[in-house]
Amino acid sequence: MTISADELLTTTRSVRKRLDLTRRVPLDLVRECLDIALQAPTGSNAQGWHWVVVTDEDKRKAIGDYYGRSWRRYYESKASPERLYENDPARVATQQRVSASAAYLAEHMGEVPVLVLGCLTVPALPQGNQAGLWGSLLPAAWSYMLAARARGLGTAWTSLHLAYEAEIAELLGIPDDVRQGVLIPTAYYTGETFGRAKRQPLDEVLHIDQW
Template identity: 60%
Template sequence: MALLDLTPDQLLTTTRSVRKRLDLTRPVPLALVKECIEIALQAPSGSNRQTWHWMVVTDTARRAEIGRYYQRAVRTYLASEGTCGSLFPEDPERHAVQQRVGDSVAYLGDHLGDVPVLVIPCLDANEAPEYNEAGKWGSIIQAAWSYMLAARARRLGTAWTTLHLMYEKEIAELLGLPSGVDQAALIPTAYSLGTEFRPAARQPLEQVLHLDTW
C-alpha cells in the first residue's frame, strides 16, 4: 500500500484520535498491523531495555468482550464529575470542543468491540526499572505513538485510550497475559473514513514555554 503523501510535520500534527471515523466494516490486514509494530520497535527505550510486548486482538469474541468492558468504563467516566463537556465552562470555545470529544468518546464506547483490530501495548514490569517510572512507562508510550504515526501514514485511524484499565485484571485474564505484564493503553485500529485531518487547537506556545527559568 502506498503511503500518504505527508511531510514529517504534517504527519506529526495531523495524527488525531479517530473514533467516529473508524471504518468498522473493512478488514485490516494483519500484515499491515505488523508493519506498523515493526516501525514502533525502533522507538527509543530507557537503557535500551525494550521491555515491550504487543497484544493484537482480532478474534471476534474477544474483541466483543473487551468492548463490553470498555463500554462500562466509558459510561462510568462520562458520568463522573469534571470530564469532557463539563470542563472549561468559562471558555465557550474549549467547552464546545470538549463536548464534541465527549460525544466521540461515547461513540467509541458503544462500538469498540466492532473495531477490526485492537492493539494493546504492554510492558514487562519484571524487566523494567522500579526506581524510574518515567523510564518504565516512557519507553512503551513512545513506541505506541510511533505505532499510531505509522498507522496514520498507511490510512489507518487509531485512538489512544486507557479507560479499559478500569478492568485491567479481567482483560488480562481474558487474553492470558502473564503476571507482571502491564497494559499501557488500548489502541483501536481500523481504516479511517477519509484521510484528511487537521491540526488541533492547542494553547499558544507563549503560555507553556519557559526559557532558562520558570
C-alpha cells in the same frame, strides 16, 4: 500515501467516529506498523514491551464491554471531557464534540476490526512517579500510531480499559508480570484526511529557564 514528516506529526488525530468498522484490516499491515514501533527508544534499551493484537470477534466484544463500563463511570465524573472546561466558553463547544466522539468510540470499541494493547514487562509497579517506566512504552506506541496514519489507518490513544486490566489479562492470557499501558483501536478511517487541531498558543505553555 505520501506525507511529509511535519504533516504526519500535525495531523495524526485521535480517530473515533471516523473509524471504518466494516472494513477488514490486514494483519500484515498492523505488523508493518509494529515493526516500525520497535525502532522507538526505550530506557536502557530494555525493550521490555509486548504487543497484543486482538482480531477475534468475541474477544474484541468482551474488551469493548469492559471499555464501555469504564467510560460510563468516567463520563459521570468531574474529569469527563464535557466537564473539563465547562466554565470556559471558548472551549465548551470543542469539549462537547470530544465527549460525543469519545462516547461513540466507547459504544463501538468492540466492533473496531483490530485492537492493539501495548504492554510492558514489570515485575512490580514502582511507587511514586512512574514516568521513567512508561517512557519506555509511550514513544513506541506513538510511533505505531504515526505509522498507521501514514498507511491510511486511524487510531486513538485510550486507557479506560485499565479499570479492568486484570479481567482483560485473564481473557487474553497475559502473564502476571506484564502490565498493560495502552489500548489502541485500529481501523481504516473514513473521509479524505485530517487537518491541524486548534491548540493554545505556544507562549502560554512555554517556560524558559524557570516557570
